[in-house]
Amino acid sequence: MSPSAIPAAGTPARWRRLLAPGLAAGLCLAILLGLGVWQLARKGEKEALIARIIERSRAEPPAAPPPFAAWNPPADEFRRVRASGVFRHDKETLVHGLAPGEPGRALQGFYVLTPLQRADGTTILVNRGFVPTELRNPRDRAAGQVAGETAVTGMLRGSEARTLFVPESDPARDTWFTRDIPAIGAARGLSGLAPYLIEADATPNPGGWPRGGQLRVDLPNNHLQYAFTWFGIAGCLIAVFGAFAWRRLQEPETGP
Numbered sequence: 001m002s003p004s005a006i007p008a009a010g011t012p013a014r015w016r017r018l019l020a021p022g023l024a025a026g027l028c029l030a031i032l033l034g035l036g037v038w039q040l041a042r043k044g045e046k047e048a049l050i051a052r053i054i055e056r057s058r059a060e061p062p063a064a065p066p067p068f069a070a071w072n073p074p075a076d077e078f079r080r081v082r083a084s085g086v087f088r089h090d091k092e093t094l095v096h097g098l099a100p101g102e103p104g105r106a107l108q109g110f111y112v113l114t115p116l117q118r119a120d121g122t123t124i125l126v127n128r129g130f131v132p133t134e135l136r137n138p139r140d141r142a143a144g145q146v147a148g149e150t151a152v153t154g155m156l157r158g159s160e161a162r163t164l165f166v167p168e169s170d171p172a173r174d175t176w177f178t179r180d181i182p183a184i185g186a187a188r189g190l191s192g193l194a195p196y197l198i199e200a201d202a203t204p205n206p207g208g209w210p211r212g213g214q215l216r217v218d219l220p221n222n223h224l225q226y227a228f229t230w231f232g233i234a235g236c237l238i239a240v241f242g243a244f245a246w247r248r249l250q251e252p253e254t255g256p
Contacts, residue, residue, distance in 0.1 A: 018245050025241040029234055036230035043223035050221065053078045062153050065124060071195045073158045083198060084151045085118040087126075089138060091188040095176040099130040099214055109133045112210040113179060113197065115190055116152060123190050125181055125197040126152050129210030143207025154200040155215060 062082035066072075094110035109132040115123045128144075135141045160179040162168065169176045171187040185193040202213025 015249075017248055021241070021244065021248075025237060029237055032230050032234035032237065036227045036234065039223045039227035039230060043221065043227065046221045046223055056080060056155075065156065065194065065196070065198070068122070068194050071158075073196075076156050076196070077158060079156045080153070081156055081198060082151060082153045083116060083118065083124055083126075084149060085116040085124070086149060087146055088115040088117055088123075089145045091115050091190065092138070093174075093176055093184050093188065094131075094136055095179055097130065099211070107132050110136055111179070111214070113184060115188065115193075116198075122192040122194065123185075124194040125179075125184065126154070127157075127179065127197055127199045127212075127214075128152075128205065129200055129212035130214050131209050131211070135209055141207055141209040144205040144209045146206065152198055152200055153203065154198040154212070156196050157199050157215070158196055 056078045059080045062080045065081045065083050066076055092112055092114040095113060097111045098106040098108060100106060107130070109130055111130055112128045113125050114128055116126045117123050131141060138145055157179070159181045162178045162180075167177045169178055169180060169183065171183055174187070176184070179197060181193070181195065181197055184190075199215040200210075200212035202211075205212070
């Protein structure tokens with residue numbers, strides 16, 4: 001092929017060489033932009049959820065716990081309630097957990113879940129709060145083992161789902177890693193048990209332990225950062241493909 005027969009840069013022959021890479025880049029770009037837009041939508045949903053949770057958690061006066069059959073987690077979780085009864089300390093359950101300690105450190109210990117037996121014979125599990133490992137034995141925090149009729153104020157929660165990195169509980173060995181209400185109820189022989197539990201507020205217990213008020217209601221909302229990440233990757237893709245296309249268009253045609 002003579003020099004006069006070589007297509008110049010920008011001719012249809014050269015642009016055809018960008019068709020397949022361009023389609024692939026366009027598909028990736030559409031996915032990245034879609035993920036960014038989805039994260040912005042999730043940001044709005046999370047902000048609305050956080051606002052509802054905070055509103056429920058600050059409700060005054062606290063409501064009575066809902067009837068067991070009417071329990072509706074989307075509508076009832078994080079609702080502030082008040083319940084009265086007698087603690088069954090002999091059937092308390094310790095669930096492994098962490099709590100904030102000194103700045104940059106977390107305390108290892110347990111959450112104390114104690115059945116609250118009500119006058120009507122029903123029972124509600126109460127997460128009374130956190131105790132460090134050295135206080136796992138109830139005798140070492142005897143002052144906090146409240147006797148007689150008592151009232152508890154806190155927020156409603158459902159069973160805690162086990163995530164990928166959380167070990168599975170072993171009821172046979174009385175080792176618990178999640179607040180699994182049905183499993184704990186079965187292991188402790190509790191009848192008439194509520195399908196929810198109460199996360200006690202920060203009202204101090206005698207002796208200082210367990211320490212309530214550990215539940216966070218300000219859920220993390222990182223969706224804006226995620227959206228910027230996806231849009232940033234999309235911008236990088238555009239820049240890289242632009243450089244690739246420019247170099248491809250400058251390459252000479254090969255011929256026989």
